[in-house]
Amino acid sequence: xxxxxxxxNGRLVQEQVEDLNELLEQHAPIWIDAIEPNDEExxxxxxxxxxxxxxxxxxxxxxxxARYFAGEDGYLHIRTDFLLDEDDLSRNVRVAFVLTDKTxxxxxxxxxxxxxxxxxxxxxxxxxVNDAKDVLLDLYSTDAEYSADSLEEVYVQLxxxxxxxxxxxxxxQIAGVVLExxxxxxxTNGRIRRNxxxxxxxxxxxxxxxxxxxxxxxxxxxxxxxxxxxxxHTAFLFDKINFLMDATVGFININQNKIIKIFAVVSVGLMxxxxxxxxxxxxxxxxxxLKLMIGYPIALGMMVISTILPLVYFKRKGWMD
Numbered sequence: 001x002x003x004x005x006x007x008x009n010g011r012l013v014q015e016q017v018e019d020l021n022e023l024l025e026q027h028a029p030i031w032i033d034a035i036e037p038n039d040e041e042x043x044x045x046x047x048x049x050x051x052x053x054x055x056x057x058x059x060x061x062x063x064x065x066a067r068y069f070a071g072e073d074g075y076l077h078i079r080t081d082f083l084l085d086e087d088d089l090s091r092n093v094r095v096a097f098v099l100t101d102k103t104x105x106x107x108x109x110x111x112x113x114x115x116x117x118x119x120x121x122x123x124x125x126x127x128x129v130n131d132a133k134d135v136l137l138d139l140y141s142t143d144a145e146y147s148a149d150s151l152e153e154v155y156v157q158l159x160x161x162x163x164x165x166x167x168x169x170x171x172x173q174i175a176g177v178v179l180e181x182x183x184x185x186x187x188t189n190g191r192i193r194r195n196x197x198x199x200x201x202x203x204x205x206x207x208x209x210x211x212x213x214x215x216x217x218x219x220x221x222x223x224x225x226x227x228x229x230x231x232x233h234t235a236f237l238f239d240k241i242n243f244l245m246d247a248t249v250g251f252i253n254i255n256q257n258k259i260i261k262i263f264a265v266v267s268v269g270l271m272x273x274x275x276x277x278x279x280x281x282x283x284x285x286x287x288x289x290l291k292l293m294i295g296y297p298i299a300l301g302m303m304v305i306s307t308i309l310p311l312v313y314f315k316r317k318g319w320m321d
Contacts, residue, residue, distance in 0.1 A: 002041050005031040005119075005135075010126030012135075014119060020044040030132045033115065034107040045105065051075065053107045054096050068205040075100050076211060078136075080202045082112050082143055083195040085150040090188045092195055097136060099211065104132035114143045133212060137219055140199050144226045147192050151233055154185045154192070158240055161185075165244055170251040178248050186241045193234040196227045203227075265314055272306035 002017040006029050034041060034053060046052050051073070067079040076099040081092040093112060098105040106115075118138050122129050129135050161181045164174060203220050206212055212220060280289060280299050289295045314320050 001035045002037060002044070003033040003035070004029050005033070005122075007129070007131075010128075010130075011124075012119065012122035012129060014123070017041075017044070020047060029103055030129070031104045031106070031135045034105070035111050036109045037107065042107075049100075049103065049105075051098055051100065051103075051105055053098060053105060056107070056109050068202065070209070071098075076206075076209060078202055078205070080140075081195050081198040082108075082114055082139075083147055083150060083192060084110075084112060085146075085153075085188060085191075086113070088184075090150075090184075090191055092191055092198075099132060099136060102132060104135050114139060114146050117146070118142050133216055136206075137212075137216060137223070140203060141219070141223050141226075143199055144196065144223055144230065147196055147230055148226070150188065150192055151230065151237065154189050154237060157181060157185050158237065158244065161244055162240075165247050165251065170248070170255075172252060172255055175248050175252050175255075179245070182241055182244050182248065186238075189234055189237045189241065193231065196230045196234070200224060200227050261319070265311070265320055269307055269310045269314070272310065273303035276303050276306060 004015045004017050005012045006015070007013070012031070032045065032049075034045065036056070037045075037053075042053055042055075069077050071077050076097075078097040078099070080095055080097065082095050084091050084093050093108060093110060095106055095108040095112070108115075118135070121142075122135075122138070129138055161178050164170070164178055170178075203224055207217055207220050276299065280287075289299070292298065311320070
């Protein structure tokens, strides 16, 4: 699918392109967004504008030289990760940009919340974008906002987990659920950190490349300041995650130690009757207890008493609490 955007009365106007003629009829688009395009649609863009967009399979190259460069065509090529955080789904989606003098081209394999939000804002707020570079900066700015919202959600989930961990009773089942939550939020926090770091690199390259005007340079600096605060917050959340992880594992160890302590107390409590049973179970010929009529009840009573006395002692010492 190809979405074409033109600037009319200060607003972005969106049109969905169905064939090559619709592209050829447009003379002043400022943004062309290709979402999971096929080879035919990529051919339309190349025919209409002379711009070759990379294949979707080529977007995974992590080499810096392949992510930010000025191509032989004289255009600026950028590949950036954008965050996708919906329900239980959290991942980074690679987007390739080609920036010409008048048009921004983008290609990605699925529609992203950041792109939808930019399209909506550009329609509702006249004057928010004036050219293709404004669109690109608006995408990065909105991506920083989206990452901040996701960080807030991570913090909320960790606060809920913290309340559970610091409650009076934490069973192994509850601890397991908490660990699952912590692991999920740690993964999301890591993806957010990676996302904002990648956005920082892209913005730094844009500022060094001298493609931006003075006003756009200042806007890029403001976005970088927002990214700095996000990186600091991700570091804080990593510390909180480590604390909650250690606390939860500590409670699991405490529960396990309680079980082991019970086994130890029971084992020690059964040692005296075991000793008595071993003595009276000997088969020597001259054992006076063997001739007693009440020897058997006495033996049972002694074993019961020898079991109760250690347990009472342990209880008074608090070793069974």
